[in-house]
Amino acid sequence: MKFDIQYRPAFALAIAKLDAGETVIAEAGALVSMDSHVTMETSAGKKDDSLMGSLFKGLKRMVAGESFFQNRFTAKGQAGEVTFAPTHAGDIEVYTLESSKTLYLQSSSYVCSGEDVKIDPKWGGAKSFFGGEGLVMLKATGSGPIVFNSFGGIKLVEVDGKFTVDTGHIVAFEDGIQFKVGKFGGGWWSFLLGGEGLVCNFTGKGKLWVQTRNPQAFGQLIGQKLPPRQA
């Protein structure tokens, strides 16, 4: 399976090139187009899971802010192509997992992944809830490609030591980094008036991806300018 990312960074499109018989799993609603010999199946779990097993997997995804069902695209008989796009403007990045690596993802950043990538919800700690982003993050393990998207462009930061990111700007990070949610600035004064609210303090060594725009901030800005919604 190979990915080609086009139209970066504003309106990125992920083109998945599958070998014959290969499967890519995607977030519900991500499909843009595909070859006609690619088939799509919708399920909560894997093919050989029991009903309870599937139900549990679907619920776990919902807890993490993902869709209950996901779609499996398989190239039947010959190699094939499927294209995916996220719902909002922004970039797409591909990360290759190996058995020794773990990637943590902001839950709304997931686009698609290979069949051998396992995705579980990961409790981010009660404080992350107040940071405006989801309470639960996604933990990706296994092997193969995982594709994620951002709101705005994506900036890769090689963390070595300490690094602070606004909670609304986190996309993904490797497991060599630990994070703790804290107040922005030195004291209550900057926390309340600095306009940054809560931030994530990362410590360790590894890759971190941040998005150049903040969905909550965007929603606040345009929301104030929209006419009141009808009841």
Add this chain to the structure above:
Amino acid sequence: MKIDVESRPSYGLAVVTLDKGEAIVAESGSMVAMSDKLLVETQFNGVGAGGLVDWLQAAFVGLVRKFLAGETLFVNKFKAKEDGQQVLLAPSLVGDVVVESTRDAPITVQATSYLGSTPNIKVDLIWGGFSMLFGGEGAFFLRCKGDGDVLINAYGAIEKRQIDGKYVVDSGHVVAFEGKLKYKVKRVGGWKSTFLSGEGLVLEFEGTGTLWLQTRNLGAFLGWITPLLPG
């Protein structure tokens, strides 16, 4: 006449340069700026050589576009009184703009993706079929035919694909297709997928010709932004 597109692909702007006697027809509201030696005429789109029958037909197309396709009733025709006059045109949505020739084959454009055309092009309204009503985008297409160029805009970037055989596209991502291509509105996967996959309906194209896709879907964007708005 010369048509250049600038600020691609995020904020496509069509720069139309007209010599004396030349004209361009543009969707109402799309004019950004213009030179002073231009004559502006507001008319129903698709008025041909003239005559009452042509006018009535164009008026009908305009009314249908206005009330059923959510588009504007009128278009503006900019005609140069001197050489080197310019008209700058832009759509309302963020995204790309392309200029395509209809000399070899007519191009059928999603009603919301029509930005303008050269005056010798005839624009007809086409009913996309009842099933298109459930496809998220409008149920109407505009068929642009004749010896000239059409200006097409999209939400996001535009992916241009040469089709030879069959190809499947999510209904919210279709921008335009050459008249030689036939399409069928289909479910993707089984019945379970129709209700649970989040993909809705797809269009299966068949034949040989060009297909234009957009890398974002307005309905999906609205679904994403709504929960982020205050109140």
